[in-house]
Amino acid sequence: MKVLKFGGTSVGSANSILNLKNIVESQDFPVVVVVSALGGVTDLLIKTAKTASEGNEAYKDMFQSIVRRHHDMINDVITDGREDLLLETDALLAELSSIYHGVYLIRDLSPKTQATIVSYGERLSSRIVARLITDAELHDSRTFIKTERKHGRSLLDSELTRRLVVEEFGPKTLYGKIHIVPGFISSDRDSGEVTNLGRGGSDYTASIIAAALGAEALEIWTDVDGFMTADPRVIPTAYTINALSYVEAMELCNFGAKVIYPPTIYPVCVNNIPIYVKNTFNPLLPGTVIRNEIEDDRKPIKGISSISGTSLITVTGLSMVGVIGVNRRIFTALADNGISVFMVSQASSENSTSIGVRDEDAAAAVEVLDNEFAKEIEEGAMFPMHVESGLATVAIVGENMKHTPGIAGKLFGTLGRSGISVIACAQGASETNISFVVHGDYLRKSLNVIHDSFFLSEYKELNLFICGVGTVGGMLIEQIRSQQEKLMQTHRLKLNVVGIASSHKAVFSRAGIDLATYREQLDASPESSSERLRDGVVGMNIFNSVFVDCTASKEVAELYQTFLDNNISVVAANKVAASSSYETYRRLKSTALQRGVKYLFETNVGAGLPIIGTINDLVSS
Numbered sequence: 037m038k039v040l041k042f043g044g045t046s047v048g049s050a051n052s053i054l055n056l057k058n059i060v061e062s063q064d065f066p067v068v069v070v071v072s073a074l075g076g077v078t079d080l081l082i083k084t085a086k087t088a089s090e091g092n093e094a095y096k097d098m099f100q101s102i103v104r105r106h107h108d109m110i111n112d113v114i115t116d117g118r119e120d121l122l123l124e125t126d127a128l129l130a131e132l133s134s135i136y137h138g139v140y141l142i143r144d145l146s147p148k149t150q151a152t153i154v155s156y157g158e159r160l161s162s163r164i165v166a167r168l169i170t171d172a173e174l175h176d177s178r179t180f181i182k183t184e185r186k187h188g189r190s191l192l193d194s195e196l197t198r199r200l201v202v203e204e205f206g207p208k209t210l211y212g213k214i215h216i217v218p219g220f221i222s223s224d225r226d227s228g229e230v231t232n233l234g235r236g237g238s239d240y241t242a243s244i245i246a247a248a249l250g251a252e253a254l255e256i257w258t259d260v261d262g263f264m265t266a267d268p269r270v271i272p273t274a275y276t277i278n279a280l281s282y283v284e285a286m287e288l289c290n291f292g293a294k295v296i297y298p299p300t301i302y303p304v305c306v307n308n309i310p311i312y313v314k315n316t317f318n319p320l321l322p323g324t325v326i327r328n329e330i331e332d333d334r335k336p337i338k339g340i341s342s343i344s345g346t347s348l349i350t351v352t353g354l355s356m357v358g359v360i361g362v363n364r365r366i367f368t369a370l371a372d373n374g375i376s377v378f379m380v381s382q383a384s385s386e387n388s389t390s391i392g393v394r395d396e397d398a399a400a401a402v403e404v405l406d407n408e409f410a411k412e413i414e415e416g417a418m419f420p421m422h423v424e425s426g427l428a429t430v431a432i433v434g435e436n437m438k439h440t441p442g443i444a445g446k447l448f449g450t451l452g453r454s455g456i457s458v459i460a461c462a463q464g465a466s467e468t469n470i471s472f473v474v475h476g477d478y479l480r481k482s483l484n485v486i487h488d489s490f491f492l493s494e495y496k497e498l499n500l501f502i503c504g505v506g507t508v509g510g511m512l513i514e515q516i517r518s519q520q521e522k523l524m525q526t527h528r529l530k531l532n533v534v535g536i537a538s539s540h541k542a543v544f545s546r547a548g549i550d551l552a553t554y555r556e557q558l559d560a561s562p563e564s565s566s567e568r569l570r571d572g573v574v575g576m577n578i579f580n581s582v583f584v585d586c587t588a589s590k591e592v593a594e595l596y597q598t599f600l601d602n603n604i605s606v607v608a609a610n611k612v613a614a615s616s617s618y619e620t621y622r623r624l625k626s627t628a629l630q631r632g633v634k635y636l637f638e639t640n641v642g643a644g645l646p647i648i649g650t651i652n653d654l655v656s657s
Contacts, residue, residue, distance in 0.1 A: 040255045042071050042165075043238065044078070048076065066215075072238040077157045081102065085136065088137075089145035128163075129160075170214075181244065201244065220241060240299050264339070265487065266339065282327070286298060287431065291469075311325070342431070342482075348390050378394075392473060430473075437470070447472075451486075456482050459474060477577065499582070500516070504589075505537075505538045533554075534547075541563065542564035542572055544572045588612065597623065608639075
């Protein structure tokens with residue numbers, strides 16, 4: 037048997053829920069189908085509850101939108117038994133309406149009440165799916181997914197749950213059946229109160245059931261083709277990863293890849309049950325398989341994930357050196373106040389420890405730690421907590437990193453050449469994850485340059501800014517346009533022109549400019565200046581960038597220093613800069629060498645003949 041889990045987008049529209057029906061009914065095995073609430077409903081349930089708790093009557097209109105959403109779905113996809121299902125649905129919605137009214141009257145929304153409210157999302161969606169699928173049986177997950185109260189949280193009671201799942205879905209029950217289970221929701225083992233498994237809890241429900249029943253596979257059906265090498269919204273060349281180990285998948289999930297809820301992996305990993313991540317909207321695609329061992333696995337890194345909105349808190353003081361128990365106090369204080377730390381960086385001198393938390397937790401974390409070390413701060417033995425916000429954390433993940441020397445060196449060298457400063461870094465002894473913190477403004481650039489450098493991209497990309505569209509510049513643009521395809525096929529090099537400027541106009545596009553119509557785009561663009569050109573090139577902050585100057589302009593040549601300072605290579609047909617004062621020339625060459633970028637020119641000597649390159653080759657040999 038198999039366990040299939042369908043997320044909110046998979047039950048978000050009539051078309052998607054009909055795809056779900058086709059996928060489930062085409063299975064050759066008995067299956068347990070775990071479903072989430074209709075897409076967006078959980079957020080709407082919570083928002084409505086908070087509105088009611090504020091005494092705002094607008095909650096009534098919001099509740100009606102929940103009612104309409106479910107009625108519309110039933111009317112769109114259910115034909116047989118529609119009236120009966122509408123009666124069942126309305127009975128549940130009436131209960132929910134009463135709860136909302138109570139919250140409105142007493143102006144209070146307790147965690148217990150909120151857990152009950154959000155449970156209606158899955159309870160309603162599972163009824164629709166159970167009625168839609170032929171020969172399906174509906175189960176109530178509150179009767180067999182049990183939690184216990186620990187440290188102020190509802191945590192899974194694994195042993196009791198495993199026993200109850202086996203009792204609920206015995207071999208006789210599973211034979212030839214399709215079983216529908218509402219995900220996410222559970223109940224307290226002692227009080228019977230409604231609880232839940234967290235915002236990704238439907239994945240977790242499916243994993244718990246698969247592990248307890250020894251399923252052949254767990255399938256997670258979502259709206260993406262699988263795990264990607266990076267976020268495709270940031271890196272258009274990102275592609276689906278065919279296979280991951282459990283460790284790699286866990287690392288990617290913990291660092292921002294929201295394909296699977298992280299606790300999902302452990303139950304099936306222990307039982308060596310493969311996980312398949314597949315797309316409800318493209319069911320024929322293979323997706324990503326997650327298993328214990330991956331065959332023919334050569335790439336040192338598998339993927340990149342990131343967390344924006346990072347704050348770095350530094351705990352520092354000479355009294356920390358050699359003192360046992362300081363880190364225990366840091367993490368105990370934060371844990372006792374419900375603050376999660378996702379990265380730790382400490383120097384061997386032990387005089388400072390930096391911890392990564394989310395921006396929204398930063399103020400509370402600083403207050404907690406200042407209180408914890410108040411005595412030491414007062415005595416001057418430690419400094420008040422220092423926090424830096426607006427950062428981003430990036431992680432590269434791959435089990436083969438531990439077999440490949442020089443990965444960290446290549447990583448930080450690549451970032452340095454692109455002008456990206458690493459604020460803090462951490463690497464575990466398992467060597468499956470290298471994490472580092474950068475300024476948030478450099479997140480996109482960091483992801484792109486790493487993806488490009490570690491051959492996760494199909495092509496090596498070069499992003500060009502071309503200034504000057506006269507005889508030289510126009511011919512260069514035409515050469516690039518005519519040879520782009522050939523360069524990609526024969527050299528795996530993608531020349532991407534992201535900026536073009538004339539003497540009075542400039543056009544920029546991160547996605548690339550259509551070179552067949554660039555003159556029309558220039559004519560339609562606003563008036564430009566050397567300042568706008570500078571701000572456009574530097575402000576794009578794009579990776580592997582090259583400024584190509586095909587003008588004879590002194591004003592443009594004066595921008596070279598700024599470009600090199602920002603790790604943008606310069607290639608010049610313009611004679612002005614390299615034939616000006618020796619001090620200017622020396623500073624440009626020195627900056628290029630220091631920054632690890634190129635400052636190239638040929639036209640200053642010999643009327644454009646390739647003399648400089650030839651002399652350089654002779655000197656080098």
